[in-house]
Amino acid sequence: MTDFSKTIKLPSTQFSMKANLAETENNWIKFWKNNNLYKNLKEESNKFEKFILHDGPPYANGNLHMGHALNKILKDIVCRTKFQSSLDVNYVPGWDCHGLPIEWNIEEKFRKSGKKKNEIDLGVFRNECREFASLWVEKQKEQFSRLGIQSDWSNIYTTMTRSSEVSIVKELLKFLESGELYLGFKPVMWSVVEKTALAEAEVEYKEKISKSIFVKFPVQNMSEDLSIIIWTTTPWTIPCNRAIAYSQELKYKKILILSDYDQKNLKKNDKVIISENLIENFLSRHKIEKFSILDDVNEDELKKFICSHPLKKLGFNFEIRLYPSNHVTDETGSGFVHIAPNHGVEDFEVGLKFGLDNSETVDDGGIYSDNVPFFKGIHVYKADEEVIQQLGKFKNLLSDEDYNHSYPHSWRSKAPLIFRATSQWFISMEKNKLREKAIQEINDVKWIPASSKNRILSMVKERPDWCVSRQRSWGVPITIFISKKSNKPLIDKEVNAKIISKLNELGIDAWFEKPNDFFLTNKYRGEDFIKVDSILDVWFDSGSSHVFVLKDQGLTKKADLYLEGSDQHRGWFQTSLLESC
Incomplete structure (x- = not known):
């Protein structure tokens, strides 16, 4: 006998010799669905203590990827374990449905049909966005189900249902009524591609090669050939310059050039002023070998200097003065910082303190405005070379070189950002x-791993005011009126209650469709107010989800678990935290 297997008595089994998972897994899912497994499990667990895992909503745009799978499978493991531990698990899958990626898809759809966005009725455009999001919610729901995620897929939440959107508006108006929401004019991270402000959670830092330049600002009220030297990695901001900043903590020296250095636009007997601690680096960097270090330059002298703009001959005919600022250091450069009030946080603060002109210099698409001589109409992305060329032409460029540094980019478009001062809601x-x-609440939460607590603490301690407005079309509107007379927001609880009532009745699209009087009470005239047409940051939407998913459903218990990727320390964890405080 050669078939020895027949001499052994083996147990019988219905298990297939092959897994055949492509078919078997579908049979399992079908069995669970036909037998109402999850429904029965929920009913049997109803008598137990509740365990709430609040789902961070994925974005309803495109097929699932490995990140989605990891996230939902981990949550599924937790939920199954808690059910087996005799707990009543509350887990409602959710989707984030507003925002720019969906807008872009719809814009592209209309472009293919030969229509531009500004030619499309806003209501039609928003409806297209809503249908697109609904389509992907259904597709992703099917894909999550195919992964074997155990849930009631008929009981989900999205940020675009009427009840969700009205809840988001309610949360916004709470901030307005408490005085925490304000309309401010300040520099924000701005995407010239998306033509909107971005919040910290929408910014990612990547390596970027910029042009760094040393520039002379000639002192025009002195008899000697004297210049202040500045260094910057954003040449395009030079046409936006209005001042120079120095540090009251640094020592400054006057340097006499003893030979001609034509390539550096320095000639014999020129004098330049830089920080004492940066002299050696400056001279070696520019290969200046013949020089003499002269006297100290004190603050009283700096204050008296009046410089001309390095591009004066192109029409920049205003005086450039020097002002003290704490943000100036001697870590690199010259110890002086050129100030473009609309294009940097510290620049703006210096401008505000000393009354500098902050007229618009760059529009929402990144184009120099009519207020900028010579360069108007040029895109800032394409301006560096032109600015450098003109500085060289007028002998005010000492050097330019590539500079590799970490630079903010939009996490959606991947394009580099600029700082741009605009009116936004914060x-x-x-x-x-x-x-x-918020810091107190962070300390009261158990963080896993424990090190993640330090990460979010450092972020919250240092974060600026939250910019919640966006200049786009697909999102929850900022339902606020601005007085034409005072230019201040109307804060009236009766008006807010009427707004909420009307949106509950008709949906949030009514905000864009109905006249002012439709929302205002009889105390006010519609023609006296401007209706805000900006929309909310989508992170505000998802940050409100604990309200319409938990609180509004009668759950008084706080969520037991938020389980998301580490990137949510600057995203959903943080916005949920701020909105719940």
Whole structure:
């Protein structure tokens, strides 16, 4: 006998010799569905203590990827384990449905049909966005189900249902009524591609090669050939310059050039001023061998200097003065910082303190405005070489070289960002001690791993006020009126209650479709107010989800678990935290 297997008595089994998972897994899912497994499990667990895992909503745009799978499978493991531990698990899958990626898809759809976005009725455009998001919610729901995720897929939440959107508006108006929401004019991270402001959670830092330049600002009220030297990695901001900043903590020296250095646009007997601690680096960098270090230059002298703009001959005919600022250091450069009030946080603060002109210099698409001589109409992305060329032409460029550094980019478009001062809506971190409350709540939460607590603490401690407004079309509107007379927001609880009532009745699209009087009470005239047409940051939407998924459903217990990737320390974890404080 050669078939020895027949001499052994083996147990019988219905298990196939092959897994055949492509078919078997579908049979399992079909069996669970036909037998109402999850429904029965929920009914049997109803008598137990509740365990709430609040789902961070994925974006309803495109097929699932490995990140989605990892996220939902981990949550599924937790939920199954808690069911087996005799707990009543509350887990409602959700989707984030507003925002730019969906807008872009719809814009592309219309472009293919030969229509531009501004030619499309807003209501039609928003409806297309809503249908697109609905399509992908259904597709992703099927894909999650195919992964074997155990849930009631008929009970989900999205940020675009009427009840969700109205809840988001309610949360916004709470911030308005408390005084924490304000309309401010300040520099924000701005995407010239997306033509909107971005919040910290929408920014990612990547390596970028920029042009760094040393520039002379000639002192025009002195008899000697004297210049202030500045260094910058954003040449395109030179046409936006209005001042120079120095540090009251640094020592400055005057240097006499003893030979001609034509390639550096320095000639014999020129004098330049830089920080004492940066002299050696400056001279070696520019290969200046013949020089003499002269006297100290004190603050009183710096204050008296009046410089001309390095591009004066192109029409920049205003005086450039020097002002003190704490943000100036001697870590690199010259110890002086050129100030473009609309294009940097510290620049803006210096401009505000000393009354500098902050007229618009760059529009929402990144184009120099009519206020900028010579360069108007040029895109800032394409301006560096032209600025450098003109500085060289007028002998005010000392050097230019490539500079590799970490630079902010849009996490959606991947394009580099600029700072741009605009009117935006902000939630104050200091008003009503929001930052302090958030830090206390962080300390009261158990963080896994424990090191992640330090990460979010450092972010909240240092974060600026939250910019919550966006200049786009697909999102929850900022339902606020601005007085034409005072230019201040109307804060009236009766008006807010009427707004909420009307949106509950008709949906949030009514905000864009109905006249002012439709929402205002009889105390006010519609023609006296401007209706805000900006929309909310989508992170505000998802940050409100604990309200319409838990609180509005009668759950008084706080969520037991938020389980997301580490990137949510600057995203959903943080916005949920701030909105719940």
